[in-house]
Amino acid sequence: MSNLIYQNAITTDDWTLVELPKVEKVVRMQAGKVVLFHLTGENTISAAQIADTVIPPNGLVLLPMSVYIARKASLENRVAKQEVGIWLATHERLESLIEVEPDLNRFPLVAVFVERFADGRIFSLGNLLRTRYGYNNTLRAFGDVLRDQLYFLKRSGFDSYLIRADRNAQEALTSLNDFTRPYQGAVDEKLPVWRRVSRK
Amino acid sequence: MYKYDEIDQQLVDERVAQYRDQTRRFLAGELSEEEFRPLRLQNGLYIQRHAPMLRIAVPYGMLSSKQLHKLADIAARYDRSYGHFSTRQNMQLNWPKLEQIPDILAELATVEMHAIQTSGNCIRNITTDQFAGIAPDEVVDPRAMAEVIRQWSTFHPEFALLPRKFKIAVSGTKQDRAVVQMHDIGMEFYLDGANKVAIKVWVGGGLGRTPILGSVINEHLEWQHALTYCEAIVRVYNLHGRRDNSYKARIKILVKALGIDEFRKQVDAEWLHLKDTPNTITEAELARVAQHFAAMPYDNLPVNNASFEAEVANNVAFAAWVKRCVHAHKQTGYRAVTLSLKPHGKAPGDASSEQMHIVADLAAQYSFGELRVSHEQNLILADVQLGDLFAVWQQARAHGLATPNIGLLTDIICCPGGDFCSLANAKSIPIAQAIQMQFDHLDYLHDIGELELNISGCMNACGHHHVGHIGILGVDKDGSEWYQVSIGGKQGNDASLSSVIGPSFAAEEMPGVVQRLIDVYIDQRTPEELFIDTVRRLGVAPFKAHVYAAKEIEASHV
Incomplete structure (x- = not known):
């Protein structure tokens, strides 16, 4: 059974996730005085990994952002056919994608991979994709996606959630509606409560 | 004070239901310890040395009689008939049972209270001056804005899982009593040249193992933009704050690494997009909240009685x-x-x-x-x-509530320490008690005058030892408890961080050490000079010399 939630229901996953080939871990430790904190301690992606990534010839493919950026020219046809989705990890810079592809709506699917559920960068990335970069198609969270983060993901602009394989997606559905009337404006409900209703 | 409408009430009621289910899933083994941890922490529940500890939110320190009666009842029914009021203006129960927390929350919800975001890596309780609204030197009553910020930060979806905890303090007085400079964001409300309410914003202050006073990021922010500006700050932090090392994860480390100018540049770049979005506060909303903090129906009284x-x-x-x-x-x-x-x-x-x-x-x-x-x-x-x-x-x-020691040496700020807290290196309560007994003579205590003595059981600094005129920090040396003493810290507009006087002491030495610090002060002070003034004038050296000279004499007699 599928563990994919789209909007408020379980659905099947038609996309093939493409991952970078595994290499021995190259960890970039803290570098220099002004540190790019989001890179600290996280894997860097090598040109060889990008070149060696195998992209299935047919069907809907969800590609690593770095692979798309490097191999964009060869993917134009498939992008035109709406066969290409993009995924990035929470520490990757969204701006590097925007630089080569300002119109994200060319992708039917953008997905954010969260390695550990406690990594709240995913919420800011969802917000930026929706509000800054005008992305209107399906926005998916995958990786360590658990039910107690769903409400926040939904409010941050996500509408697709691939629940971690060992958890029950059906049960997780209820958590999308943990709270009925949020205080602050966010991505889904843009207005704060005081602009939505008359409070005494 | 602020009264819930049905929207506020529904939110806390739904929270009780949500947390009840989370607890059920944890007890049923459907949630791992690691997965439950942030959930219970965002609800103020720690697993402590002897039992869980539940921290109940007291927003900006305000309580009604009805709420305090309820806290007393809860403490009696679910705990050992006492509660601990914390330096974050909250109340903590030291002995509740994990499986009873949902019931405690349900009881709290009946009096418009909760434990939401009292711990965990999220925006915590907003704190302010305990004399807000009544202080003669107050320029702007900050409580309505504190409530607006409380609501905005409650279950803010983008900031639900920050790199580390995030504390906001607000004040509206000339003489800062909310220690805004030692918070992740500090806001001082004032009237600008056009007589409009504006905010001076500090960022990146904090105690803990790397104590830093905040830097001014904005001298003049119009009040309408308080929330969107905070969103810009917290977003930069959420995306770029370190997540690889929890000791380096507070916003102060990011601000320090980037420098305040670069940090401000990044915040301003974010704010360009956020300014004037719907979370911009309206006059109507501020007025709606502010009516809850209108002046009390005072009698017209003469100056004297x-x-x-x-x-x-x-x-x-x-x-x-x-x-x-x-x-x-x-x-x-x-x-x-x-x-x-x-x-x-x-x-x-x-x-x-x-x-x-x-x-x-x-x-x-x-x-x-x-x-x-x-x-x-x-x-x-x-x-x-x-x-x-x-x-x-x-x-x-x-009922033992009238010790005339406010602002004096025995009005000690003290964390729960090693008696309760599993983070602590050393006990703090017995040290406070021993010092209080050393200075139990009231005339002498009053003669020493205003003095702030703060004790933390570890470098997380819940007892604010860095800003105590005398600060005491519990440290662990080879598995035994020692105490490091520092002097010269101060809260307020002219805040400063204290300096360590030298090697640490054993617990039983502490009353004598404080006594010798006081002796130097009594001996050296000018009329009208407080302890902190003498320390600032003379520096650490004479205090250090006297404390350690006495120690050497004792050692030579052994």
Whole structure:
């Protein structure tokens, strides 16, 4: 059974996730005085990994952002056919994608991979994709996606959630509606409560 | 104070249901310890040395009589009949049972209370000056904005899982009493040249293992933009703050690494997109919230009260209490009263259920049914008539709530320490108690004058030891408990961080060490000079010399 939630229901996953080939871990430790904190301690992606990534010839493919950026020219046809989705990890810079592809709506699917559920960068990335970069198609969270983060993901602009394989997606559905009337404006409900209703 | 409407009530009710289910799933093994951890922490539940500890939110320190009665009942029913008031103006229960927390939350919800975001890596309780709304030197009452910020930060979806905890303090007085410079974001409200409410914003302050005072990121922010500006700051932090090392994860580390100018540049770049978005505060919303903090229906009273003056003249003990525990009020004929939770020899900040009931009754009878918690861990009756002070004192004294030591050496700020907290390196409560007993003589205590002594059981600095005039830090050396002493810290507008005087001491040495620091002060002070002034004038050296000289003499006699 599928563990994919789209909007408020379980659905099947038609996309093939493409991952970078595994290499021995190259960890970039803290570098220099002004540190790019989001890179600290996280894997860097090598040109060889990008070149060696195998992209299935047919069907809907969800590609690593770095692979798309490097191999964009060869993917134009498939992008035109709406066969290409993009995924990035929470520490990757969204701006590097925007630089080569300002119109994200060319992708039917953008997905954010969260390695550990406690990594709240995913919420800011969802917000930026929706509000800054005008992305209107399906926005998916995958990786360590658990039910107690769903409400926040939904409010941050996500509408697709691939629940971690060992958890029950059906049960997780209820958590999308943990709270009925949020205080602050966010991505889904843009207005704060005081602009939505008359409070005494 | 702020009263819930059905929207606020529904939110806390839904929270109880959500947390009840999370607890059920944890107990049923459907959630791992690691997965449950952030969920319970965002609900104020720690797993401590002996039992869980539940931290209950007291937004910006304000409580009603009804709420305090409920806290007293909860402490009696689910705990050991006492609670601990913290430096974040919250209340903590030290012995609740994990499986009963949902029931406690349900009880709290009946009096418009909760434990939301009292811990965890999220925006915590907003704190402010305990004299907000009544202080004579207040320029802007910050409580309405504190409530607006509280609502905005409650379950803010983008900031639900930050790199680390995030604390916001607001103040609206010339003399800062909310220690805004030691918060992740500090906001001072003031009237600008056009007589409009504006905000001076500090960022990146904090204590803990790397104490840093905040840097000014914005000298003049119009109040309407408080929320969107905070969103810009917290977004930059959420995306770029370190997540690989929890000791390096606070926003202060990011601000320090980037430098305040670069950090400001990044915040401004974000704010360009966020400014004037719907979370911009409207006049109507601020007015709606502000009506909850309107002035109390005060009587028109004369400046003086004859019976009060007679009691002060006739009763030395009452006069001493008035001097230390009664504070100026902007309404003629009214005073604010601090009920000391620092009786000598008791755990600082603790109140029994019986005491809580007494305080709640006093508030109902004499202070419009409201009270406040101060970050110095005392309880405040904010609006007492001069003519009622003697009656308040008598009842407070009968229940151990009238120690005349506010602002003095024994008004010690102290974390729960190694007796309760699993983070602590050393116990802090017994040290506080021993020092209080050393200075139990009231005349002597008053002669020493205003002095802030703060104790933390570890470098997480819950006891704010860096900003104490005397700061004591529990450290672990080869598995035994030692205490590092520093002097010269101060909160307020001219805040400073204290300097360590030298090698640490054993627990039993501590009362004597503090005594010798005081001896140097008494010996060296000029008239009108407080301990902190003498330290600032002379530096650490003479204090250090006297403390360690005594130590050497003792050692040579062994």
